[in-house]
Amino acid sequence: MKQPCISLMTSIGALILLTACAGSPRTPSDGGTQAVDLNDFTPKVDTFVVLLDSSDSMEESDGQKDKFQTALDSVASFNQAVPAIDINSGLVLFGKGAGNCAGHSMAKQIYGVSPHNKTDFRNALNAIECTGGSTPSGDALGQTASALAEATGNLAVFIVSDFEWEESASALSAVTSMRGTHGDRLCVYAIPVGDYRDKGALIADITGGASCGGVTAASDLASPDAMTAFVADTLMAPVPKVTYEKQTLSANTLFALNSAALSSTGQADLRKLAAYIKEHGSDLKDLKITGHTCNLGAESYNEGLSMRRAETVANFLAQQGLPANLMDVSGMGERSPSVSNDTREGRAQNRRVDVQIGTMKPQGN
Known part of the structure; x- marks a missing residue:
């Protein structure tokens, strides 16, 4: 009669020990x-x-x-x-x-x-x-x-x-x-x-x-x-991010009035710009070239002129050895003035081509 009681007590003791060791689940x-x-x-x-x-x-x-x-x-x-x-x-x-x-x-x-x-x-x-x-x-x-x-x-x-x-x-x-x-x-x-x-x-x-x-x-x-x-x-x-540096070129220097043909001065300025861009080497990832005009003339004409001027700049930079596949060309016309068009000086400043140079440094730099 005693042996079952001993076995039962042993089992209960083992269960208590197991429960005590297990602690509360977290x-x-x-x-x-x-x-x-x-x-x-x-x-x-x-x-x-x-x-x-x-x-x-x-x-x-x-x-x-x-x-x-x-x-x-x-x-x-x-x-x-x-x-x-x-x-x-x-x-x-x-x-x-x-x-x-x-x-x-x-x-x-x-x-x-x-x-x-x-x-x-x-x-x-x-x-x-x-x-x-x-x-x-x-x-x-x-x-x-x-x-x-x-x-x-x-x-x-x-x-x-x-x-x-x-x-x-x-x-x-x-x-x-x-x-x-x-x-x-x-x-x-x-x-x-x-x-x-x-x-x-x-x-x-x-x-x-x-x-x-x-x-x-x-x-x-x-x-x-x-x-x-x-x-x-x-x-x-x-993730490396492309950062941009903007170079602004005066359309009054680059082109004659209402023209998208480069002047000799404009060509010289773009050669200098191309040489500077090349200094970025393999870090160069993107070139955004955007033409702008003042508000004189029809809006549709200005938009077309700004696009032609931006394309002329892009083509010339490509001729200088810069990768055309990195160039994003657009014409904003009179829609994005940098200053007010209310004065002659302001309108002259708004006639421009912006070149944004996008570079990306390797990770760790």
Whole structure:
């Protein structure tokens, strides 16, 4: 009669232990973070992996909530900020939550490495059942090194942790191994949670040794805008923009009255302009050539004259060796005066050809 009672008590005890170890499930919040705008940025990283610490020290408060909830929310917000681009991602959990909640701490890859999918990545975060145990950071970074061993292109590793690591030698060894394999293609970023001031040396060793990487506290990424900017900075590069410099040429110098034929003075001025434009070299991306007139005469006539004059300037610049395929030619007639047409001087100033020189510097300049 006693044996069933003992078995029942054992089962109840195991259930209580399992429940106690599991803790309360947490729901990650992305805080309404917006994805990086692809009109302004383009990808610079091909694969990223996030390492999320779920050990017992992460159960402590960071002043607002427990550190793991802060870390979980940070990773959810990071995921939300990644735009719809061709990029691979992975998620590695290290601590008790990576295995059986009643068992030992371990490191486990719970997503990827595979093409990034926001929903699947978020579902992996939602599936984390508990925290606790020791901090197997070396195993986590070792698994990351193995996952990225054959990866090509630029790589980024993000470690979200309080960096209360009992033993860091194996973690540093794994990072050193990754750097040896990937060189400057690898960037390592630390996102410390809580007070990490006494962990500066460890974090510097983990993130240093490359031309990229660094440290940004989770508290500094708490706002949606801050996280979007962080993802833009670490995974993306700014889209180069064409900037314009306007050169204005007087039609009174270029042409005779009511004419679209270049004068000798006009030809000399355009040769100088062509030489100046050529100095921009491969940065030259666009030439907008626009003719203008004053308001004397019929509007339709003025529009036609301004167009003919702009075409004459474009043709002459092309003869000087500038690429015609970069030229956008238009005639505004009297519709866009630069000053009032009420005086003779003003009308003379409005008779002009504007040449806007569009250049685009390579990224990083």
